[in-house]
Amino acid sequence: MHRLFPGQQDDEEIVLVIRQHWFYLSAKILLWLVFVAILFVFDYFTPMYIPSLFQGGALPYVNLMKNIYLMFLILGLFMIWIIHYLNVWIITNKRVVCVFQKGIFEQRISELTFPNVEDISSDTNGIFGTFMSYGNVEVETAGEKENFVFENVPKPKDIERLIFNLMDKHPTRGNV
């Protein structure tokens, strides 16, 4: 059986897979574009102020430096996307799983079964959050376990409602 996330049980059904709102990915890409713009600014202004860099024997050196810079940029974009793609919250019919990819070499997976859920709350903050409908969902746990927070996820109210519904259907929680 092909498992869709580490530790998935045979009879476990995935209900929803959530990633951060696309607005957050766009913000990171926008920052990346600032570094791309440096290249254009360099190409535009350097011939005016340091013309010797673009003449004769110096040109291949400059182009090589730009080439190396571009390699780092492309790698940076690839890493931004990978981290966004691998950071997921998975809601199944049995539990909530958080796959947190901090960097390329650091991944943390935590899970919370429905019997351990105490309460759920969601909030939407700021202009962008209100208009683009993203926010946080906090799942409070019983005992001293750390709370689960879905940060900057789209439609937090719907996610909150979904978890409540799944909790009600769960055999150890339902019909209480």
Added chain:
Amino acid sequence: MQNINSFNPTNLNQLIMGVIFYGLLILITFFSFSCIYVLMKNGRSRGLSFFASLLYLMFFLTLVSQGVSLLNQIK
């Protein structure tokens, strides 16, 4: 048949730049393949992971090839 674009240093400047270029290339290649490995291992969709990796490798190898030809232009 077309020749493969290879780097053959003919002077000291080219050699120094070649060492810097290939040194950085080792670093970038290590991170690139680490990224691809992590993506293929942990990504939920194999197809998407494969496609993204392929796209990245296309850009990366194009830049490497361009870098080698720029190295050969150094006099």
